[in-house]
Amino acid sequence: MTMMMPRQGHSAEQQWHQMFTHGLSFYMPKSSALGRTAQFFVKCTGVLIDYNYVVVAAHCVHWNALQTNICLGEDPGFQLVVKNQLKVFYGSNDITRANVVAVSKISVPSFFDYDKPEPRENDIAVIKLQHRLTIERDFVVPICLLNNPTFLQGQTVTAVGRALADPTSFFGMSGDDLNHLNEIQTEMVSNSYCQRLYSDLRMSYNKSSMICGGVSKKGVLKGDCGGPLQVEKNGVYYLIGLTITSFSAVEYRDIMPDAFTKVSQHCPFIAAHTQNKVHCLTNEYSVEELQNCTKFYDKILFEKYQKTCLFTDFVDGSTKNLCRYP
Structure with a gap:
């Protein structure tokens, strides 16, 4: 996975959200189609949620040796990538020019079904890095997560990836462009509208576990799959979606908003597969309170979380606080 360093000329508040521009790549050691050892290079986009963990779309960590489509294929016969086949840039x-780190674990929801056509439900995976990154050495910072974000139709959001489509640049895109991560401003589209539109085209869309966004000829393309959809609130950037379709790249370019996994629906999965290191915030914070979601702010979070962690034992009626002081 590649992560973007802060760009020159950005303010401190603007800089730290750049870290979660990533591209995922892995190698298949053998291709059954060729009948001999071969290397197969596939790139996706993902996002850093902790100095040890990355999230990406689940279909990005599956492969099919016979055929791949824009978002890595729909044919049966898929396999989960072995951790030593995956490299994170x-x-x-x-x-x-990116640095490389190996992967120690890949976690995918047991109810994710790769055989279903896109957009697939529960399309999310957690990747544990082999060694911990740091902001001082690696120039990266994790993005924040929200437990129950609110979305408004027309709200401005930012998508990140290697091949984002813009009507002023897409048709001139070269191979070199695909090696660079970019971001694009787009808009949220109402879930009710997307559900009707997808249903009319006989495509599955679950508005409780998906969100959608994008305008005509401006959206995600191949290489953007798994990448973050982010929103800025009070100077803090939050991850709200992971790219799971790329209709703007094919025949639906002019009419189809892109679909994203709704990250807030998977907060328990993320916590469980990060050893409870990553939790979705129950409240929004200002950039002064929560610049990086790092341990530096754990005391602030603990103090504000205490009331939300109270638990009443139904057996003896006692009240306990489930929060652990950092």
């Missing part, structure tokens, strides 16, 4: 928005 970070530290630069240029994948050719």
Whole structure:
């Protein structure tokens, strides 16, 4: 996965959200289609949620040797990528200059079904890095998560990836462009509208576990799959979605908003597979309170979380606080 370093000329508040521009790549050691050992290079986009963990779309950590489509294929016969086949690139928005870290674990929801056509439900995976990154050495910072974010139709959001479509630049995109991570401003589209539109085209869309966004000829393309959809509130950037379709790249470019996994629906999964290191925030915070979601702010979070962690034992009626002081 590649992660973008802060760009020159950005303010401190603007800089730290740049870290979660990532591109995922992995190698298949053998291709059954060729009948001999081969390397197969696939790139996706993901997002850093902790100095040890990355989230990405689940379909990005599956492969099919016979055929791949824009978002890595719909054919049966898929396999989960073995952890030593996956390499994560970070530290630069240029994948050719990025640093590399190996992966120690890949976690995918047991109810994720790769055989279903996109957009697939529960399309999310947690990747544990082999060694911990740091802001001082690696110039990366995790993005924050919200437990129950609110979305408004037309709200401005930012998508991140290697091949984002913009009517002024897409048709001139070269191979070199695909090695660079970019961001694009787009708009949220109402879930009710997307559900009707997808249903009319006989496509599955679950508005409780998905969100959608994008305008005509401006959205995600191949290489953007798994990448973050982010929103800024009070100077803090939050991860709200992961790219799971790329209709703007194919025949639906002019009419189909892109679909994203609704990250807030998977807060328990994320917590469980990060050893309870990553939790979705119950409240929004200002940039002064919560710049990086790092341990530096754990005391602030603990003090504000205490009331939400109270638990009443139904057996003896006693009240307990489930929060642990950092």
